[in-house]
Amino acid sequence: MERLSLNNTHIWFDETLLKEKPELCFDIAFWQQKDAVLGSATGRGITWFVQTDTVPAALRHYRRGGLFGKLVKDSYLFAGWESTRAAEEFNLLHYLRDAGIAVPRPLAARAVREGLTYQADILVEKIDGARDLVGILTEETLTTAQYRAVGRLVRQLHDAGVCHTDLNIHNILLDNEGLFWLIDFDKCGRRDGDSWKAANLSRLQRSFNKEVGRFQIRWQPADWDALMQGYQGQ
Known part of the structure; x- marks a missing residue:
C-alpha cells in the first residue's frame, strides 16, 4: 500500500492494482475521457463503475444518510488522516483480504481536508458478473x-x-x-x-x-x- 500527500489531500492506493495516476482516478471526467465508464448505480449517491487498466472498479463518494444527511451531505469532522472514513474502509478491506475473506480489493481511497472537515472517496474492485x-x-x-x-x-x-x-x-x-x-x-x-x-x-x-x-x-x-x-x- 502506498500513500500520496498533495496539499490538503491524502491518497492511499495499491500500486499493484492501480496503474493510473492516483490523483486523477477520483474524477469521473478522467474515466469519461478514457471511454472507461461501464455504468452507474444510484443509491445514497451515484456509484460509477469504471474499467481500470487492471480490473473493473466501483467509484463511490462518501455521503451521509438520514435526517442529518439532508443538512450536511458529504462533509465529516476531521480527526486525523487515518481516522477518515476512506482510510478506515481501505485498511479494513486489506485486513479482510489478508484474512482470506471474500471482499472486493481496494484500489485507492482519498480524503480532502477543508478546515475542520473533510470529504472522501473510495475506488474498489467491482465483482464482475455478481x-x-x-x-x-x-x-x-x-x-x-x-x-x-x-x-x-x-x-x-x-x-x-x-x-x-x-x-x-x-x-x-x-x-x-x-x-x-x-x-x-x-x-x-x-x-x-x-x-x-x-x-x-x-x-x-x-x-x-x-x-x-x-x-x-x-x-x-x-x-x-x-x-x-x-x-x-x-
Whole structure:
C-alpha cells in the first residue's frame, strides 16, 4: 500500500492494482475521457463503475444518510488522516483480504481536508458478473448448500473480529463462479469479544424478512436454519 500527500489531500492506493495516476482516478471526467465508464448505480449517491487498466472498479463518494444527511451531505469532522472514513474502509478491506475473506480489493481511497472537515472517496474492485441476494431471490431460490455457504462467510467475518454494521442481503453478492462476497464496509470495523455477534446476525435475519415484504423474495424461515448451520460449522 502506498500513500500520496498533495496539499490538503491524502491518497492511499495499491500500486499493484492501480496503474493510473492516483490523483486523477477520483474524477469521473478522467474515466469519461478514457471511454472507461461501464455504468452507474444510484443509491445514497451515484456509484460509477469504471474499467481500470487492471480490473473493473466501483467509484463511490462518501455521503451521509438520514435526517442529518439532508443538512450536511458529504462533509465529516476531521480527526486525523487515518481516522477518515476512506482510510478506515481501505485498511479494513486489506485486513479482510489478508484474512482470506471474500471482499472486493481496494484500489485507492482519498480524503480532502477543508478546515475542520473533510470529504472522501473510495475506488474498489467491482465483482464482475455478481448480483446481490435481493436480485437473485426475486427470481429463484437458493439451495441449502448455498445458504450454508453464506453462513460460513459471515462466520469468517465474525471470527476475524469484524462487525458489518450494515449486514443485509443487498450487501451479499453471488458471482458467476458460485462464490459469495461481502461488500460495502463503510463505518464497519473490528470489535473485541463476542457480545455483538448475535445482534449482527439478527440484523441479517431482519433483512431477509424485510425484503419478503418489499420485493417478495423467495425465502422462508427454514432457509435461515440452513444459514445458521453454515455459521455454526455444520
